[in-house]
Amino acid sequence: xxxxxxxxxxxxxxxxxxxxxxxxxxPSILHTPLMSGSNAIHGVILVGSMIVLGSAHTGAEEVLGxxxxxxxxxxxxxxxxxxxxxxxxxxxxxxxxxxxxxxxxPEKPADGSAA
Amino acid sequence: xxxxxxxxxxxxxxxxxxxxxxxxxSSPKRARAGNLLAAAxxxxxxxxxxxxxxxxxxxxxxxxxxxxxxxxxxxxxxxKMTAIPQMVAAFNGVxxxxxxxxxxxxxxxxxxxxxxxxxxxxxxxGVLVGALSFAGSALAFVKLQELITTRPIVYPAQQMINxxxxxxxxxxxxxxxxxxxxxxxxxxxxxxxxxxxxxxxxIGGADVPVLIxxxxxxxxxxxxxxxFTLNSNLLVVAGTLVGASGMLLTRMMSTAMGRSLPNILFxxxxxxxxxxGATESADGRSVRAGTPEDVGTLLAYxxxxxxxxxxxxxxxxxxxxxxxxxxxxxxxxxxxxxxxxPVAGRMPGHMNVLLAEANVPYEELKEMxxxxxxxxxxxxxxxxxANDTVxxxxxxxxxxxxxxxxxxxxxxxxxxxxxxRSMRPGFAGIDNELLYDPKTTxxxxxxxxxxxxxxxxxxxx
Numbered sequence: 034x035x036x037x038x039x040x041x042x043x044x045x046x047x048x049x050x051x052x053x054x055x056x057x058x059x060p061s062i063l064h065t066p067l068m069s070g071s072n073a074i075h076g077v078i079l080v081g082s083m084i085v086l087g088s089a090h091t092g093a094e095e096v097l098g099x100x101x102x103x104x105x106x107x108x109x110x111x112x113x114x115x116x117x118x119x120x121x122x123x124x125x126x127x128x129x130x131x132x133x134x135x136x137x138x139p140e141k142p143a144d145g146s147a148a
Numbered sequence: 149x150x151x152x153x154x155x156x157x158x159x160x161x162x163x164x165x166x167x168x169x170x171x172x173x174s175s176p177k178r179a180r181a182g183n184l185l186a187a188a189x190x191x192x193x194x195x196x197x198x199x200x201x202x203x204x205x206x207x208x209x210x211x212x213x214x215x216x217x218x219x220x221x222x223x224x225x226x227x228k229m230t231a232i233p234q235m236v237a238a239f240n241g242v243x244x245x246x247x248x249x250x251x252x253x254x255x256x257x258x259x260x261x262x263x264x265x266x267x268x269x270x271x272x273x274g275v276l277v278g279a280l281s282f283a284g285s286a287l288a289f290v291k292l293q294e295l296i297t298t299r300p301i302v303y304p305a306q307q308m309i310n311x312x313x314x315x316x317x318x319x320x321x322x323x324x325x326x327x328x329x330x331x332x333x334x335x336x337x338x339x340x341x342x343x344x345x346x347x348x349x350x351i352g353g354a355d356v357p358v359l360i361x362x363x364x365x366x367x368x369x370x371x372x373x374x375x376f377t378l379n380s381n382l383l384v385v386a387g388t389l390v391g392a393s394g395m396l397l398t399r400m401m402s403t404a405m406g407r408s409l410p411n412i413l414f415x416x417x418x419x420x421x422x423x424x425g426a427t428e429s430a431d432g433r434s435v436r437a438g439t440p441e442d443v444g445t446l447l448a449y450x451x452x453x454x455x456x457x458x459x460x461x462x463x464x465x466x467x468x469x470x471x472x473x474x475x476x477x478x479x480x481x482x483x484x485x486x487x488x489x490p491v492a493g494r495m496p497g498h499m500n501v502l503l504a505e506a507n508v509p510y511e512e513l514k515e516m517x518x519x520x521x522x523x524x525x526x527x528x529x530x531x532x533x534a535n536d537t538v539x540x541x542x543x544x545x546x547x548x549x550x551x552x553x554x555x556x557x558x559x560x561x562x563x564x565x566x567x568x569r570s571m572r573p574g575f576a577g578i579d580n581e582l583l584y585d586p587k588t589t590x591x592x593x594x595x596x597x598x599x600x601x602x603x604x605x606x607x608x609x
Contacts, residue, residue, distance in 0.1 A: 038266060041381070044381055044385060044388075045388050048384065048388035048389055048392070049388050051167060051389065051392075052388060052389040052390070052391065052392030052393040052396075053392045055170045055171050055174075055389075057396065060515075063176065063497055063500075064397060065232065065495045065498050066173060066179055066183075066501070067170070067497075068236060068360070068364055068397060069236050070169065070170070070173055070179075070182070070183050070186065071170065071364065071389070071390045071393055071394060072236055072239055072240050072367075073183075073187070074169070074170075074186055074190075074386050074389065075240075075243050075368045075371045075386060075387060076190065077382060077386040077387070078374060078383065078387075079190075079194060079246070080159075080194060080197050080380065080383065081246075081247075081250045081375065081383050082249075083198075083203070084197065084200065084203070085250050085253045085378070086208060087202070087205055087209060088202065088203070088204065088257070089253070090257060091257070094253050094256065094257050095205065097253040098205070098208075099208055100212075100249055101245075101246045101249040101253065102208075102209055103213075103215050104216070104242040104245045104246035105242070105243065105246035106212065106220060107216045107219060107220040108239050108240075108242045108243035109190060109216075109220075110217050110220040111220040111221075111223060112224075112239045112243075113186070114220070114221055114224035115224045115227065115236070115239070116183045117187075118224070118225070119229075119232065119504075120179045120180040120183055121180065122229075122501065122507075
């Protein structure tokens with residue numbers, strides 16, 4: 034095992050723990066945006082795709098790299114836009130437009146605000 | 149500082165932004181900012197990649213990115229909120245495909261004789277997992293879009309065939325490790341694509357979201373593998389974050405359904421449809437169908453009404469009508485809230501998204517554990533297009549396929565009203581005894597249409 038590999042492996046293991054630790058505090062109300070948001074984050078493969086296309090030597094590598102950049106771009110832009118659209122809709126109650134009686138039990142604060 | 153160091157520091161900033169983004173998603177207030185932060189980090193990472201030394205074909209890169217953006221942004225902008233699960237599947241699939249292609253390209257671009265075995269291992273892992281995620285997500289998309297049946301697809305000796313393809317893939321992996329053959333990597337790609345398809349075929353209905361979550365996690369791992377191949381800390385961190393969190397989310401989702409992950413993946417759950425479209429079940433029990441006028445009056449003079457939405461509400465695009473009914477009732481002083489089952493809709497949290505789209509404040513949404521005690525004192529449980537998530541056989545019938553799944557206790561309310569298109573069973577394909585409960589009134593028809601009639605009836609009452 035080379036030093037470079039060991040370094041990457043260390044990062045891999047630590048990132049795994051961070052991923053679990055950060056996610057375990059997400060309320061279920063946000064599970065779908067979370068899935069969509071993390072989906073956008075693995076779109077970082079775009080950086081890898083750019084490097085691969087940018088260092089292509091043969092025609093075959095160029096074609097494959099080109100395909101990879103298109104696919105990865107789709108992943109990034111689609112992922113972030115869909116997640117943002119979803120989260121855009123989570124708003125706290127606005128000032129009541131027609132003053133409804135709103136007899137809602139106030140004992141519980143908004144989901145997840147304690148996290 | 150050299151240019152390389154600056155670029156690497158920017159990658160570190162991007163990695164931190166991803167971690168903070170996931171953390172931001174822990175609160176509805178900070179979630180949007182978190183997502184925008186991740187997007188900014190991503191933009192930074194992509195931007196500085198253009199400054200990488202020895203980056204050729206910049207024109208080609210830009211053209212490919214323009215094509216991807218031109219397709220991706222409209223697709224993401226125009227998709228209906230009900231179609232979110234299949235969009236996530238699609239965007240996940242292309243990510244997995246990109247990871248597989250990156251690994252392959254890196255492999256065929258290097259001299260196989262000089263590649264260390266662990267490098268080859270990283271490549272075959274990236275190809276196997278990335279391609280599996282690509283093909284599996286594509287099939288999940290086709291299923292959720294209802295281009296083919298949403299139910300599990302089974303055929304004779306299925307497990308046997310799947311196992312054979314799996315073992316064959318592992319055999320090819322070993323052969324590649326020994327020979328470093330570039331020809332065999334294409335064979336592995338074909339096998340991994342096949343594996344993705346046959347793995348997903350027997351998974352159907354409500355289980356598909358769990359599958360997407362798992363495939364999302366797989367894509368993360370494939371990206372991490374590409375990161376090992378390319379020696380990129382950023383790819384390893386981001387891919388592993390998604391891989392680890394996706395695994396955890398997948399487990400949370402299967403727990404919410406009261407089932408184990410292997411059971412979801414391998415049991416072809418719900419492939420047998422037990423009830424037909426009749427209004428009477430096989431043993432002759434009959435249901436009570438009501439009119440919107442009767443139910444409207446009942447609602448108008450209730451103290452507490454709990455709305456239990458399910459995927460039927462989403463299909464009928466009835467979230468706005470449901471809010472209208474809730475607002476009308478609240479204006480009369482009725483206590484109204486929504487009880488949300490963790491897997492209502494087709495993904496955890498999917499129902500929250502749909503109701504948020506209709507401007508329902510999230511304070512009015514109560515999760516199952518919070519809603520169940522309140523249901524005992526509710527006058528009416530209004531079930532809109534939900535079925536399996538209120539089926540008491542999950543509590544009472546040990547032999548039932550959904551036995552053990554936590555449910556919303558609609559049956560503890562004084563009156564139960566079901567808005568349903570027909571007597572057809574839910575995703576799980578099993579009968580719901582609650583429909584035959586003497587406390588239950590059925591309102592057949594399109595959920596949106598019925599809700600609007602209810603609003604009119606409440607206003608007249």
